[in-house]
Amino acid sequence: PRGLQAELRPYQKDGFDFLCHLTQIRLGGILADDMGLGKTLQTLAWLAWLKEQNKKNHKPSLVICPASVLHNWQREAERFTPDLKVLVLESGAARHNLRKQIPQNDIIVTNYALLRRDLEELQKFAFRAVILDEAQFIKNPGAQVSRSVKQVKSEHRLALTGTPLENRLLDLWSIVDFIQPGYLGNQDQFVETYEPRAPIADETAPVEPLPRGEQTESVQRIARKRLSAKLRPLLLRRLKKHVAKDLPDRIEERLDCPLGDEQRKLYLAELRRSRDQVMKVVETQGINKSKMHVLAALTRLRQICCHPSLVGSNTASGKTETLFELLDTLVADGQKVLVFSQFVRMLQLLEKECQTRQITTHVLTGQTKDRQRVVSEFQAD
Numbered sequence: 001p002r003g004l005q006a007e008l009r010p011y012q013k014d015g016f017d018f019l020c021h022l023t024q025i026r027l028g029g030i031l032a033d034d035m036g037l038g039k040t041l042q043t044l045a046w047l048a049w050l051k052e053q054n055k056k057n058h059k060p061s062l063v064i065c066p067a068s069v070l071h072n073w074q075r076e077a078e079r080f081t082p083d084l085k086v087l088v089l090e091s092g093a094a095r096h097n098l099r100k101q102i103p104q105n106d107i108i109v110t111n112y113a114l115l116r117r118d119l120e121e122l123q124k125f126a127f128r129a130v131i132l133d134e135a136q137f138i139k140n141p142g143a144q145v146s147r148s149v150k151q152v153k154s155e156h157r158l159a160l161t162g163t164p165l166e167n168r169l170l171d172l173w174s175i176v177d178f179i180q181p182g183y184l185g186n187q188d189q190f191v192e193t194y195e196p197r198a199p200i201a202d203e204t205a206p207v208e209p210l211p212r213g214e215q216t217e218s219v220q221r222i223a224r225k226r227l228s229a230k231l232r233p234l235l236l237r238r239l240k241k242h243v244a245k246d247l248p249d250r251i252e253e254r255l256d257c258p259l260g261d262e263q264r265k266l267y268l269a270e271l272r273r274s275r276d277q278v279m280k281v282v283e284t285q286g287i288n289k290s291k292m293h294v295l296a297a298l299t300r301l302r303q304i305c306c307h308p309s310l311v312g313s314n315t316a317s318g319k320t321e322t323l324f325e326l327l328d329t330l331v332a333d334g335q336k337v338l339v340f341s342q343f344v345r346m347l348q349l350l351e352k353e354c355q356t357r358q359i360t361t362h363v364l365t366g367q368t369k370d371r372q373r374v375v376s377e378f379q380a381d
Helices: 010-024 039-053 067-080 094-104 112-122 144-149 169-179 187-194 212-231 261-285 288-306 318-332 344-356 371-380
Strands: 029-031 061-065 086-088 107-111 127-133 154-160
Touching: 010 029, 010 039, 010 154, 029 039, 029 169, 039 067, 039 127, 039 154, 061 067, 061 112, 067 086, 067 107, 067 371, 086 094, 094 112, 107 112, 112 144, 144 169, 154 169, 169 187, 169 212, 187 212, 261 288, 288 318, 318 344
Parallel strands: 029 154, 061 107, 061 127, 086 107, 127 154
Antiparallel strands: none
């Protein structure tokens, strides 16, 4: 499309062509490229093309995504397809008035949680396309969110996911049932035909002749090959190692953080205490009713490993000391750093220590209201 402000890599051009082809033969599709290969860019190019093809009959397209990437769509659209008007519907009362502007925009972006609450209002609009980003959110066909997305009216449907198959083949059925209802039969038929009782094997492995006694497995493997062939017209998946060899792989380095003497004593004391407590609960209530006590004990031990302050102790943290040895060097080199923790209190402790060391921080948690402002400030800092 003329309005695209980007040069597509060859595999991205192939992806764009794939989406246009599906549009012309009126099929839904799944773009299942590996993470980092530009699924958003390929989709934006397709949406710009759709607009060019339908100049006399304007309709907006709806993107449904996790709340964490809501504003990423807006940023990417402003960068690559500035001619497309984007309206973000996010949590808060303001979105109820913003919905009146849907017909005047090209792309409407909302998240899965809000879709369930706003479904009745969104059903009043006819969309050119509905795109599910991180489509594994609907892998459970019985979930309310899975049922909700299928009720939105649109001419075209597209699912984006780097993990089209997470745990079981039924994950894939649920996504296909969104983009092309009935294509793989109903849920019961699909499970009976394709769902293996054994763990999923490598789909790319060659099918060798099997001994006479392994007929059940043979039938399953034949069914898998048939399913793969049936999905080929609808699903495009490229791996980074095959199509973008110039992109560096993520480099992972594990650092072991030794516990200090006092932290180790605290850990071992808590280990003895929690083990005794759990065993008493198991004796009186049985193992099935003791799971929450086990999880609570494990969580407390994890907290001591992160920072003893999380359990009310003033003992030093070996992990935090190791972290700041890294941060001091990285910050001195002018690097940006992302630090993740499952404990919000841990982030607060690190933020306080960073302030002491005059390291600028931006904190993003579930309680953050203006997430986009925090992200923008971090990027611009």
